[in-house]
Amino acid sequence: MEALLVRKLGDPTLPPNVSENSPFDLSTSHPIPNLGSPTSVRVRVKATSLNFANYLQVLGKYQEKPPLPFIPGSDYSGVVDAVGPNVTKFKIGDPVCSFVALGSFAQFIVADQSDLFRVPDGCDLVAAGALPVAYGTSHVALVHRAQLRPNQVLMVLGAAGGVGLSAVQIGKVCGATVIAVARGNEKVQFLKSSGVDHVVDLSNANVIESVKGFLKSRKLKGVDVLYDPVGGKLTKDSMKLLNWGAQILVIGFASEEVPVIPANIALVKNWTIHGLYWGSHKIYQPNVLGDSLKELLSWLSKGLITINISHTFSLAEVRIFGIYHFLNPEKSKKRS
Ligand SMILES: NC(=O)c1ccc[n+]([C@@H]2O[C@H](COP(=O)([O-])OP(=O)(O)OC[C@H]3O[C@@H](n4cnc5c(N)ncnc54)[C@H](OP(=O)(O)O)[C@@H]3O)[C@@H](O)[C@H]2O)c1
Numbered sequence: 001m002e003a004l005l006v007r008k009l010g011d012p013t014l015p016p017n018v019s020e021n022s023p024f025d026l027s028t029s030h031p032i033p034n035l036g037s038p039t040s041v042r043v044r045v046k047a048t049s050l051n052f053a054n055y056l057q058v059l060g061k062y063q064e065k066p067p068l069p070f071i072p073g074s075d076y077s078g079v080v081d082a083v084g085p086n087v088t089k090f091k092i093g094d095p096v097c098s099f100v101a102l103g104s105f106a107q108f109i110v111a112d113q114s115d116l117f118r119v120p121d122g123c124d125l126v127a128a129g130a131l132p133v134a135y136g137t138s139h140v141a142l143v144h145r146a147q148l149r150p151n152q153v154l155m156v157l158g159a160a161g162g163v164g165l166s167a168v169q170i171g172k173v174c175g176a177t178v179i180a181v182a183r184g185n186e187k188v189q190f191l192k193s194s195g196v197d198h199v200v201d202l203s204n205a206n207v208i209e210s211v212k213g214f215l216k217s218r219k220l221k222g223v224d225v226l227y228d229p230v231g232g233k234l235t236k237d238s239m240k241l242l243n244w245g246a247q248i249l250v251i252g253f254a255s256e257e258v259p260v261i262p263a264n265i266a267l268v269k270n271w272t273i274h275g276l277y278w279g280s281h282k283i284y285q286p287n288v289l290g291d292s293l294k295e296l297l298s299w300l301s302k303g304l305i306t307i308n309i310s311h312t313f314s315l316a317e318v319r320i321f322g323i324y325h326f327l328n329p330e331k332s333k334k335r336s
Pocket residue numbers: 051052053133134137157158159160161162163164182183184202229230232234250251252253254255256276277278279
């Protein structure tokens with residue numbers, strides 16, 4: 001089968017055909033994985049998404065560092081290809097999705113039946129392959145942890161990114177007033193068309209002034225829940241907009257700067273700060289994670305959430321261009 005292997009850590013944006021330093025090697029003869037136990041299911045992968053964590057892992061900068069060589073890739077969708085003798089939940093041909101620590105950038109993957117989720121009839125399988133990590137993270141953060149309520153004010157940083165866009169949509173499903181922060185006109189227009197209540201374009205507006213103006217126009221006091229996958233100066237500015245009793249969801253540091261949240265201000269303002277590592281729920285709270293994904297798949301089937309796939313590529317295309325295309329789609333368009 002085809003599988004994308006990382007043989008050495010390095011810059012994932014280097015195309016293998018122009019650089020010897022590319023960390024990737026596309027194998028076309030990797031062994032198809034066998035069913036490892038009586039409850040194993042083999043899935044023929046239809047789609048797998050590229051998450052920020054995959055990028056960090058190839059660089060060697062992720063919190064979990066697998067031994068080399070490894071097949072990257074975490075969430076995926078596909079069709080059941082083979083089942084072990086004790087499998088009761090699935091049959092060959094069923095559409096499923098799931099996530100793993102590693103291994104979905106391949107044509108086949110094996111999982112225990114307890115780790116797979118049935119994709120409801122009528123749902124796009126490619127969309128389902130992009131759901132677990134991004135939507136799962138935002139759902140556990142907003143619904144389970146912050147318990148976001150209707151009419152609360154949710155502010156989402158990095159709102160045009162993978163987890164940010166999912167937080168925006170889940171915020172609307174929960175009935176919150178959603179403020180989105182993004183960079184650039186194209187992303188701002190897209191967010192406006194997604195029904196967001198207010199969008200800040202960081203490329204031409206000051207986040208504090210813009211959000212204060214919006215809150216005043218709606219007679220709102222401040223932000224109740226801050227969803228933060230960005231960090232850095234943006235977190236520092238956003239803290240000036242938070243209400244008494246606000247919640248801060250620490251999701252990630254896409255700006256590459258870990259923010260400082262002063263404990264004295266958290267005390268005076270009665271803030272709750274949640275650190276959230278979604279993947280670790282599989283070990284510590286598997287039921288929370290499973291219930292969350294089931295609810296998200298039901299929302300997908302009802303059209304309450306829509307997964308925006310900006311680009312799709314075959315594994316074979318990686319042989320020519322590497323992961324460079326996934327990470328630099330604009331530059332790639334110009335190159336071709
Ligand atoms: N805690 C968890 O369990 C969990 C799960 C999934 C992801 N994450 C983390 O969440 C973060 C985002 O992941 P993702 O998949 O959404 O990545 P992504 O799709 O690349 O999105 C990142 C977003 O952040 C914005 N951004 C980056 N630097 C910025 C800056 N200096 N100022 C303002 N905006 C900035 C980007 O804006 P532009 O589009 O304008 O560049 C982009 O929209 C990563 O750190 C990832 O590791 C954590």
